[in-house]
Amino acid sequence: MRLASTIRGVTYSFRSIKEVLAKANSHKSGDVLAGVAARDAVERVAARAVLADVTLEELRNNPVLPYETDEITRLVEDDLHEPSYAAIKHLTVGQFREWLLETSTTGELMRSISRGLTPEMAAATCKLMSNMDLMTVGAKAQVVVRANNTLGLPGRMSSRIQPNHPTDDVQGILISAREGLSYGCGDAVIGVNPATDTAESTRDILMALDEVTRKNRIPTQNCVLSHVTVQMAALDLGAPMGLMFQSLSGTQTGNEAFGISVSLMDEAWAKMKEMTPTKGPNVMYFETGQGSELSSDAHHGADQVTLEARCYGFARRYDPFLVNTVVGFIGPEYLEDGAQITRAALEDHFMGKLLGIPMGCDACFTYHARMGQDELECLKVLLGSAGVAFLMSLPVGDDIMLNYQSTSFHDIPSVRGLLGKRPTPEFDAWLSEMGIWDGGKPGPRFGDQTVIR
Known part of the structure; x- marks a missing residue:
């Protein structure tokens, strides 16, 4: 050679x-x-x-x-x-x-x-x-998976509602979740990044979200993105956990910095399959992002694209329902500007799909990166054209807890409309039933939070 x-x-x-x-x-x-x-x-x-x-x-x-x-x-x-x-x-x-x-x-x-x-x-x-x-x-490279609905089918693009709250106020979380649902978002997951990483707060948020989804018969799943060990403890407390989450690294030392190992993830996966109310069979959710190994001095002289691909090799062991790269979140030290963030998003989506996992993206940037709103909107359309499984969705695209710019509730129907995409079939039927969406256009209750009890 x-x-x-x-x-x-x-x-x-x-x-x-x-x-x-x-x-x-x-x-x-x-x-x-x-x-x-x-x-x-x-x-x-x-x-x-x-x-x-x-x-x-x-x-x-x-x-x-x-x-x-x-x-x-x-x-x-x-x-x-x-x-x-x-x-x-x-x-x-x-x-x-x-x-x-x-x-x-x-x-x-x-x-x-x-x-x-x-x-x-x-x-x-x-x-x-x-x-x-x-x-x-x-x-x-289509990858079709199933939890309480079916993700990854041709002509479909899903979204995660991210109703974060800086104090984990449950009512604040529910208000944000209802708003996102009223715009046709949330078929991938309603997933909360918690401010307080405890089993009790994780359980309380999951129970509140579960009540809303059950009462309104919404075909989706819920998740609180606390540490996997906290989620395991929440399961023991009776939390109705739709998906189990964990951030992954592409190296053993990187995962040690996250407080996980292959054996721990094997244990968590087995526990989730036994205790989740989700129909399945795909019940895990993972997030990644280029540069995470370097940020914890765990890169071992390898480049960040190759290490990112290794995250997907790790993830596919667990047949996940969702995987997404939080592409611009770690900061300009790793992806400096709009061109680099765009390239990384397309790279990550390609590599994940090629390796056989359902790949989404948090198209985003931190406020000290050299990227503007127009560039971010272009990236969302590029990803939609590339067949991305799901994007984020949150109020005005501005996360009030994590302080970065992402995808808004309004962006999802806009991208779907531009590209002729629809949500998952089960969620699509529910939107029509609720009057939120009518075929390929907004319905009479579009944007009306009161339709969600």
């Missing part, structure tokens, strides 16, 4: 596949901060030329973290579906990219080999693609 390329008489040599992956990555402020980025555009092109000729088998044999020292590497390797891997292992990254882009390569074909792909394969392919390439393949 020759890790060198000559451009204009200058030979660029790389010490490892890890270095090739890092230097082939699109320019990201986080990779610069980590000291792993290409020196300039020419070195980036040289790394991509090398990467295009690396085989998928060589990528499997050279993960960015060794099998012996990282449990995420071990999980991916031990869970890999060998027949699917055997069908594609001989391809180079360049050939695999071309195969994905062929019109004859359907979503069903991609789904059939997804469990034979390692995260490094998905990340490597991503680095050779333009933004339109990422959208084209992402739109084909």
